[in-house]
Amino acid sequence: MLGLGDFWVSLVYILCIASALLCLVYGLLNWNKGGEPSPLEIKEEARWKKEEKKIEDKL
């Protein structure tokens, strides 16, 4: 297939393109998913920022 010599190399040629397409499709389908941080995440972020600020101030 595609002028390639054996099954294994033909397979991997297709697999490379297919896996890149999988990444593309996954990315496009989930383009806007996971963007809203959960309340828990917001709390963690705030805690993290406070901790960072404390360290910066100390310095």
Next chain:
Amino acid sequence: MNILLLSTIVLIYLFITGYLGYVGYRKTKSAADFLVAGRSIHPFIMALSYGATFISTSAIVGFGGAAAVFGMGILYLTFLNIFIGIFVAFAFFGKRTRMMGLNLNAHTFPELLGKRFDSVFLQGMAGLLIFIFMPIYTAVVLMGGAQFIAEVLQVNYHSALFFFTVIIAIYVIMGGLKAVMYTDAFQGILMFIGMTLLLVLTYAMLGGVTAAHQKLTDMSATAVQVFGAKGHTGWTSFPKFASPYWWDLVTGVVLGVGVGVLAQPQLAVRFMTVKSNRELNRAVAVGGIFILMMTGVAFTVGALTNVYFANHPEFQKISLLAAGKNVEKIIPLYINKAFPQWFTAVFMVTLLAAAMSTLSSQFHTMGTAAGRDVYESWIKGKGNTLGITKVAMLITILISLFLAWGLPAFFEGGTAIIARGTAIFFGLCSAAFLPMFVGGLYSKTITKAGALWGFWAGFLSSLLWILFIHAKESQPLLLCKALFGKDSLAAGTNWTVVDPIVISLPLSILVTVVVSRFGKPPAAKHLEQCFKGIK
């Protein structure tokens, strides 16, 4: 090659890189900005930076040259690079790494491991491993970049090495991870353009996709004649099962690099640079296509160079022989002979970008490992994070520079040791970090003792295999020869071509799991903090 044209292009490229480094510096106001880019990087920049860091000049020139020898079977590495290195890494590991990094307030990869298993010692040891072994990997890329500049711009190698290092060091030390990632993204775009052109021009020159492959397939008798004894069956078919070529390709190239990528500290830290899972989802799309166009193109074109050289009136021989049996010279020779000057210039900048994007991240990771993980966290050194990290960065850069300069100069066979630097570092990282990293992200039963014992088992077994069994490393390292009078303790058997990862990774997994079964289970409160928001 028109030096004026090339110098102008290189100078424009350096100017833009310098400007982006300056932008990173201006936007860096805190330690978190410097270490994890403020956790607010754009997904496009993150994906390109990950890809550009992952792909160094050696992935294009070295592995592209290897494809000219092994053939297109090496594309299994590209498949793993995309499927594991991008899809699994971003869509699964990345999300957990990001959230856990936030929960534990981790700024580096060793800090994430240390805090996950509640062990500053583990953080220190992980940092120390990076501090000791990453300079060899960095030296590989430094040497490659400097040699290339010296050859192309016709300047002295040592001056090229020095100035090349200084330019990157300035923007990494000044601008931290933001400067690294901004410049990476620009370099990634250049790499994408260069490699796309290379693929299109090569297929067009050889009569189209199927026709080009067919011409290479028709040359299989030549491949068998030259490499048949080692198991070669042609450049478009897989090597003979269990032959030396098969072992080398499957364990060394495909598994060694393909799986090892998951536990690379300089890559894993990037998951902690984005704000939400949405950025990681978007980055998957960009990353998958980017990697396909990097290693996918390098390996396909690398194998196809055989058709070009065999039909070229000046050569009329296969790529390896056309390049004087020097694998590293195959791709540069092909670019020089097959394309017009303007493309040679574009491709040279592509390679320069590939080297610089990998180096900047290596400098950053080594510096943060030595400064943040070893000095500040482990041995409780005094000082401010930013200052300590910058000094540590300078020290590790000097060590890498010294290795790249000194090893070949003072030590016969030094270049051969450096050439194995990437494999040594990848192997050690995957064996030492992968089981505890995966276990830490997905399991609540892995204990501190399990992680530590697994680390030692993976690290030591990998190191011993490298020093005494795997001939590709044990031979240039000379320790086995000095102690036992031979290049490998397994000389004469196929074990000498089996990559360390095949032995040390299963061992490390086994030790991590078994020790965790018997030790004290982790505290429920600590686990709750680690897995907060992780389903």
